[in-house]
Amino acid sequence: MPVSLAALAAFAFAYAGMTGLSLTMPRHHEQVTGQRVLPSGRRHFFKILGWLLLILAIVPCIQAWGAAVGVVVWFGFLTAGGLLIILMLPYIPRLAVCAAAGAGIIGVLMLFIT
Structure with missing residues:
Protein backbone atom coordinates (compact mmCIF):
# COMPACT_ATOMS: atom_id res chain seq x y z
CA MET A 1 0.00 0.00 0.00
CA PRO A 2 1.44 3.41 -0.90
CA VAL A 3 2.30 5.64 2.04
CA SER A 4 -0.20 8.36 1.10
CA LEU A 5 -3.11 5.93 0.92
CA ALA A 6 -2.04 4.26 4.14
CA ALA A 7 -1.93 7.63 5.87
CA LEU A 8 -5.41 8.50 4.61
CA ALA A 9 -6.84 5.15 5.68
CA ALA A 10 -5.20 5.26 9.11
CA PHE A 11 -6.40 8.80 9.76
CA ALA A 12 -9.91 7.93 8.59
CA PHE A 13 -10.08 4.95 10.95
CA ALA A 14 -8.61 6.93 13.83
CA TYR A 15 -11.09 9.78 13.39
CA ALA A 16 -14.06 7.44 13.07
CA GLY A 17 -12.92 5.42 16.09
CA MET A 18 -12.45 8.48 18.28
CA THR A 19 -15.88 9.72 17.23
CA GLY A 20 -17.41 6.37 18.15
CA LEU A 21 -15.78 6.47 21.56
CA SER A 22 -16.94 10.05 22.13
CA LEU A 23 -20.53 9.00 21.45
CA THR A 24 -20.39 6.65 24.44
CA MET A 25 -20.40 9.71 26.70
CA PRO A 26 -23.91 10.97 27.51
CA ARG A 27 -22.95 14.63 27.02
CA HIS A 28 -21.64 14.12 23.49
CA HIS A 29 -24.48 11.75 22.62
CA GLU A 30 -26.93 14.47 23.64
CA GLN A 31 -25.07 17.04 21.53
CA VAL A 32 -25.49 14.88 18.45
CA THR A 33 -28.91 13.29 18.91
CA GLY A 34 -30.70 15.62 21.30
CA GLN A 35 -31.64 12.65 23.51
CA ARG A 36 -30.78 13.05 27.18
CA VAL A 37 -30.71 9.31 27.94
CA LEU A 38 -28.11 7.07 26.32
CA PRO A 39 -29.40 3.49 26.06
CA SER A 40 -27.02 0.84 27.34
CA GLY A 41 -27.10 -1.15 24.11
CA ARG A 42 -26.18 1.88 22.04
CA ARG A 43 -23.36 2.75 24.44
CA HIS A 44 -21.87 -0.74 24.09
CA PHE A 45 -22.26 -0.63 20.32
CA PHE A 46 -20.37 2.66 20.02
CA LYS A 47 -17.69 1.51 22.45
CA ILE A 48 -17.03 -1.73 20.55
CA LEU A 49 -17.17 0.02 17.18
CA GLY A 50 -14.82 2.77 18.34
CA TRP A 51 -12.20 0.38 19.71
CA LEU A 52 -12.48 -1.82 16.62
CA LEU A 53 -11.85 1.14 14.33
CA LEU A 54 -8.90 2.32 16.42
CA ILE A 55 -7.34 -1.13 16.30
CA LEU A 56 -8.05 -1.36 12.57
CA ALA A 57 -6.15 1.90 12.06
CA ILE A 58 -2.88 0.12 12.83
CA VAL A 59 -3.18 -2.19 9.80
CA PRO A 60 -2.34 0.38 7.10
CA CYS A 61 0.38 1.86 9.31
CA ILE A 62 2.16 -1.47 9.63
CA GLN A 63 1.68 -2.22 5.92
CA ALA A 64 3.26 1.06 4.85
CA TRP A 65 5.93 1.68 7.49
CA GLY A 66 6.66 -1.72 9.04
CA ALA A 67 6.02 -2.81 12.62
CA ALA A 68 8.50 -0.60 14.48
CA VAL A 69 7.73 2.72 12.81
CA GLY A 70 4.10 1.82 12.06
CA VAL A 71 3.14 1.70 15.73
CA VAL A 72 4.62 5.16 16.32
CA VAL A 73 2.82 6.54 13.26
CA TRP A 74 -0.39 4.90 14.50
CA PHE A 75 -0.13 6.80 17.80
CA GLY A 76 0.29 9.99 15.80
CA PHE A 77 -2.85 9.31 13.80
CA LEU A 78 -4.77 8.48 16.98
CA THR A 79 -3.73 11.87 18.34
CA ALA A 80 -4.70 13.67 15.13
CA GLY A 81 -8.07 11.90 14.95
CA GLY A 82 -8.81 12.74 18.57
CA LEU A 83 -7.81 16.36 18.07
CA LEU A 84 -10.08 16.71 15.06
CA ILE A 85 -13.13 15.36 16.90
CA ALA A 101 -19.24 7.69 9.12
CA GLY A 102 -17.86 8.71 5.74
CA ALA A 103 -14.30 8.38 7.01
CA GLY A 104 -14.98 4.85 8.22
CA ILE A 105 -16.37 3.87 4.84
CA ILE A 106 -13.39 5.46 3.07
CA GLY A 107 -10.98 3.61 5.35
CA VAL A 108 -12.60 0.25 4.61
CA LEU A 109 -12.57 0.94 0.89
CA MET A 110 -8.88 1.88 1.04
CA LEU A 111 -8.05 -1.43 2.72
CA PHE A 112 -9.87 -3.46 0.10
CA ILE A 113 -8.76 -1.47 -2.94
CA THR A 114 -5.03 -1.82 -2.33
Whole structure:
Protein backbone atom coordinates (compact mmCIF):
# COMPACT_ATOMS: atom_id res chain seq x y z
CA MET A 1 0.00 0.00 0.00
CA PRO A 2 1.44 3.41 -0.90
CA VAL A 3 2.30 5.64 2.04
CA SER A 4 -0.20 8.36 1.10
CA LEU A 5 -3.11 5.93 0.92
CA ALA A 6 -2.04 4.26 4.14
CA ALA A 7 -1.93 7.63 5.87
CA LEU A 8 -5.41 8.50 4.61
CA ALA A 9 -6.84 5.15 5.68
CA ALA A 10 -5.20 5.26 9.11
CA PHE A 11 -6.40 8.80 9.76
CA ALA A 12 -9.91 7.93 8.59
CA PHE A 13 -10.08 4.95 10.95
CA ALA A 14 -8.61 6.93 13.83
CA TYR A 15 -11.09 9.78 13.39
CA ALA A 16 -14.06 7.44 13.07
CA GLY A 17 -12.92 5.42 16.09
CA MET A 18 -12.45 8.48 18.28
CA THR A 19 -15.88 9.72 17.23
CA GLY A 20 -17.41 6.37 18.15
CA LEU A 21 -15.78 6.47 21.56
CA SER A 22 -16.94 10.05 22.13
CA LEU A 23 -20.53 9.00 21.45
CA THR A 24 -20.39 6.65 24.44
CA MET A 25 -20.40 9.71 26.70
CA PRO A 26 -23.91 10.97 27.51
CA ARG A 27 -22.95 14.63 27.02
CA HIS A 28 -21.64 14.12 23.49
CA HIS A 29 -24.48 11.75 22.62
CA GLU A 30 -26.93 14.47 23.64
CA GLN A 31 -25.07 17.04 21.53
CA VAL A 32 -25.49 14.88 18.45
CA THR A 33 -28.91 13.29 18.91
CA GLY A 34 -30.70 15.62 21.30
CA GLN A 35 -31.64 12.65 23.51
CA ARG A 36 -30.78 13.05 27.18
CA VAL A 37 -30.71 9.31 27.94
CA LEU A 38 -28.11 7.07 26.32
CA PRO A 39 -29.40 3.49 26.06
CA SER A 40 -27.02 0.84 27.34
CA GLY A 41 -27.10 -1.15 24.11
CA ARG A 42 -26.18 1.88 22.04
CA ARG A 43 -23.36 2.75 24.44
CA HIS A 44 -21.87 -0.74 24.09
CA PHE A 45 -22.26 -0.63 20.32
CA PHE A 46 -20.37 2.66 20.02
CA LYS A 47 -17.69 1.51 22.45
CA ILE A 48 -17.03 -1.73 20.55
CA LEU A 49 -17.17 0.02 17.18
CA GLY A 50 -14.82 2.77 18.34
CA TRP A 51 -12.20 0.38 19.71
CA LEU A 52 -12.48 -1.82 16.62
CA LEU A 53 -11.85 1.14 14.33
CA LEU A 54 -8.90 2.32 16.42
CA ILE A 55 -7.34 -1.13 16.30
CA LEU A 56 -8.05 -1.36 12.57
CA ALA A 57 -6.15 1.90 12.06
CA ILE A 58 -2.88 0.12 12.83
CA VAL A 59 -3.18 -2.19 9.80
CA PRO A 60 -2.34 0.38 7.10
CA CYS A 61 0.38 1.86 9.31
CA ILE A 62 2.16 -1.47 9.63
CA GLN A 63 1.68 -2.22 5.92
CA ALA A 64 3.26 1.06 4.85
CA TRP A 65 5.93 1.68 7.49
CA GLY A 66 6.66 -1.72 9.04
CA ALA A 67 6.02 -2.81 12.62
CA ALA A 68 8.50 -0.60 14.48
CA VAL A 69 7.73 2.72 12.81
CA GLY A 70 4.10 1.82 12.06
CA VAL A 71 3.14 1.70 15.73
CA VAL A 72 4.62 5.16 16.32
CA VAL A 73 2.82 6.54 13.26
CA TRP A 74 -0.39 4.90 14.50
CA PHE A 75 -0.13 6.80 17.80
CA GLY A 76 0.29 9.99 15.80
CA PHE A 77 -2.85 9.31 13.80
CA LEU A 78 -4.77 8.48 16.98
CA THR A 79 -3.73 11.87 18.34
CA ALA A 80 -4.70 13.67 15.13
CA GLY A 81 -8.07 11.90 14.95
CA GLY A 82 -8.81 12.74 18.57
CA LEU A 83 -7.81 16.36 18.07
CA LEU A 84 -10.08 16.71 15.06
CA ILE A 85 -13.13 15.36 16.90
CA ILE A 86 -12.32 17.57 19.89
CA LEU A 87 -12.31 20.62 17.63
CA MET A 88 -15.43 19.67 15.65
CA LEU A 89 -17.77 18.25 18.29
CA PRO A 90 -18.57 21.45 20.21
CA TYR A 91 -19.35 23.49 17.10
CA ILE A 92 -20.71 21.13 14.45
CA PRO A 93 -21.60 17.84 16.19
CA ARG A 94 -23.85 16.33 13.54
CA LEU A 95 -21.45 17.12 10.73
CA ALA A 96 -18.63 15.61 12.79
CA VAL A 97 -20.55 12.33 13.13
CA CYS A 98 -21.51 12.28 9.44
CA ALA A 99 -17.88 12.93 8.51
CA ALA A 100 -16.82 10.08 10.80
CA ALA A 101 -19.24 7.69 9.12
CA GLY A 102 -17.86 8.71 5.74
CA ALA A 103 -14.30 8.38 7.01
CA GLY A 104 -14.98 4.85 8.22
CA ILE A 105 -16.37 3.87 4.84
CA ILE A 106 -13.39 5.46 3.07
CA GLY A 107 -10.98 3.61 5.35
CA VAL A 108 -12.60 0.25 4.61
CA LEU A 109 -12.57 0.94 0.89
CA MET A 110 -8.88 1.88 1.04
CA LEU A 111 -8.05 -1.43 2.72
CA PHE A 112 -9.87 -3.46 0.10
CA ILE A 113 -8.76 -1.47 -2.94
CA THR A 114 -5.03 -1.82 -2.33
